[in-house]
Amino acid sequence: MPEIQPGEQIILEVEDLSHRGEGVGRWQGRVVFVPLAVPGDRVRATVVEVKKKYLQARLEEVLVPGPARCRPRCPSFARCGGCHVQHLPYDCQLQYKTKLVRDSLERIGKLTGVKVLPILGMDNPWHYRNKVRFHVVHREGRLVLGLYASGSHALGHWIARDALCHILDGELNNLALIIENLLNKYREGLLDGSKSLLSHVTLRKALMTGETMVVLAAFKDHWPRQEELAGELAGTGRVTTVVQQRAVLPDREVDTGRTRTLYGRGHITDYLGGLVFRLSATSFYQVNPVQTRVLYEKVTEYAGLTGMERVVDAYCGVGTIALFLARQAREVLGVELSPRAVADAQQNARLNNLNNVSFLRGAVERLLPRLFDRGSGPDVVVLDPPRRGCHRSVLETLARYPVPRVVYVSCDPGTLARDLGFLAGHGYRVVEVQPVDMFPQTHHVECCCLLTST
Numbered sequence: 001m002p003e004i005q006p007g008e009q010i011i012l013e014v015e016d017l018s019h020r021g022e023g024v025g026r027w028q029g030r031v032v033f034v035p036l037a038v039p040g041d042r043v044r045a046t047v048v049e050v051k052k053k054y055l056q057a058r059l060e061e062v063l064v065p066g067p068a069r070c071r072p073r074c075p076s077f078a079r080c081g082g083c084h085v086q087h088l089p090y091d092c093q094l095q096y097k098t099k100l101v102r103d104s105l106e107r108i109g110k111l112t113g114v115k116v117l118p119i120l121g122m123d124n125p126w127h128y129r130n131k132v133r134f135h136v137v138h139r140e141g142r143l144v145l146g147l148y149a150s151g152s153h154a155l156g157h158w159i160a161r162d163a164l165c166h167i168l169d170g171e172l173n174n175l176a177l178i179i180e181n182l183l184n185k186y187r188e189g190l191l192d193g194s195k196s197l198l199s200h201v202t203l204r205k206a207l208m209t210g211e212t213m214v215v216l217a218a219f220k221d222h223w224p225r226q227e228e229l230a231g232e233l234a235g236t237g238r239v240t241t242v243v244q245q246r247a248v249l250p251d252r253e254v255d256t257g258r259t260r261t262l263y264g265r266g267h268i269t270d271y272l273g274g275l276v277f278r279l280s281a282t283s284f285y286q287v288n289p290v291q292t293r294v295l296y297e298k299v300t301e302y303a304g305l306t307g308m309e310r311v312v313d314a315y316c317g318v319g320t321i322a323l324f325l326a327r328q329a330r331e332v333l334g335v336e337l338s339p340r341a342v343a344d345a346q347q348n349a350r351l352n353n354l355n356n357v358s359f360l361r362g363a364v365e366r367l368l369p370r371l372f373d374r375g376s377g378p379d380v381v382v383l384d385p386p387r388r389g390c391h392r393s394v395l396e397t398l399a400r401y402p403v404p405r406v407v408y409v410s411c412d413p414g415t416l417a418r419d420l421g422f423l424a425g426h427g428y429r430v431v432e433v434q435p436v437d438m439f440p441q442t443h444h445v446e447c448c449c450l451l452t453s454t
């Protein structure tokens, strides 16, 4: 039989969801991925890519809808890359995420029989995000704020034309509309020929204080009437600080673009779990404040502190987990690559009068082995790496110097499974995995895991 070609249409039943939230079915024995299809659907799809082991296809028509399929709230759901599973009711999303974690541990980590608890979901899984990054495009004579389409650098959701974003905080949605109008008022200074000088605009709000930051990321440090624009943004009454950032490549995980404060203090302040946190423009902070509390409580439980322990919080950001744990530990050392985040973390320790915490700036893969080689191994290590997981040398260090408790926080079940698989093969027991739904309506899954070496 001739090989199937891109452009050909196929009909298939969808049986499962992939780690990217795409429908998964089979056609003549081959695995087929169909974005926007859900389990139980019978669909007609066009093949867009033929790979050795699978076909990638585009959904053309749902011939018979699966029993769980529901109507997405957002009219641009099918275009926008921000959400992936709005066409499934929330309880099904939660079941899918728990299953995904179990499957990843078995398939990638080769870990069977690990205790994976049902995911902890939200009471209200909408409008939870405290942060958004809008891309800025010059189109049809206007500067437009929007979100990228899935897997593309084209806008899939324009904030002014399409509905408001259903996972973003309501006030940030309103602010985005105001900002788009203001950018157009100052458009002349914000254009470089026909292109926008601004690459993106980031909005970040502190849930508990309402303080709100606007970050204007531009390809130039200065442009005409910059201060006036910042002043008008501040005059909206919603914005407490405006920061200008030199645009950096979008895939840089540690945001090192130079920043300059145009209005206010250059940071916002939030409260979480009885602690106060200062956040600068480029420092990492969890985007779902309600679930962050749930996650950190789990980290605290798994750390099992009695007040005597020495703890390392690796990949510590602005020191949130380090400070949560410092209240119950002898001492905590945070390690973080971003200089701005380390400055925030040090300031946060002072703001909270916690003097048993210190922070080291640098790569965990470089600093952790040194700590252990010097003989100052801790009792508890918390790992909360970016999506790519831990560097091999971090895991090798933990294998060489067994730590009584490791708490691994992860936002990628695939790399988590890989790293847990390594540690399980080097003397650790994976005691329990607790998924936490930090990102409803999307395929992203956060997990908190406890490992012991005894």
Ligand SMILES: C[S@@+](CC[C@H](N)C(=O)[O-])C[C@H]1O[C@@H](n2cnc3c(N)ncnc32)[C@H](O)[C@@H]1O
Pocket (backbone or CB within 6 Å): 253, 254, 284, 285, 286, 314, 315, 316, 317, 318, 319, 320, 321, 335, 336, 337, 338, 341, 362, 363, 364, 365, 384, 385, 386
């Ligand atoms: C997922 S965030 C976790 C931050 C923090 N634990 C929290 O809950 O807010 C990962 C952090 O690791 C930092 N990072 C990335 N690569 C790193 C590395 N190689 N060494 C140290 N820190 C790194 C990032 O700047 C970011 O702050």
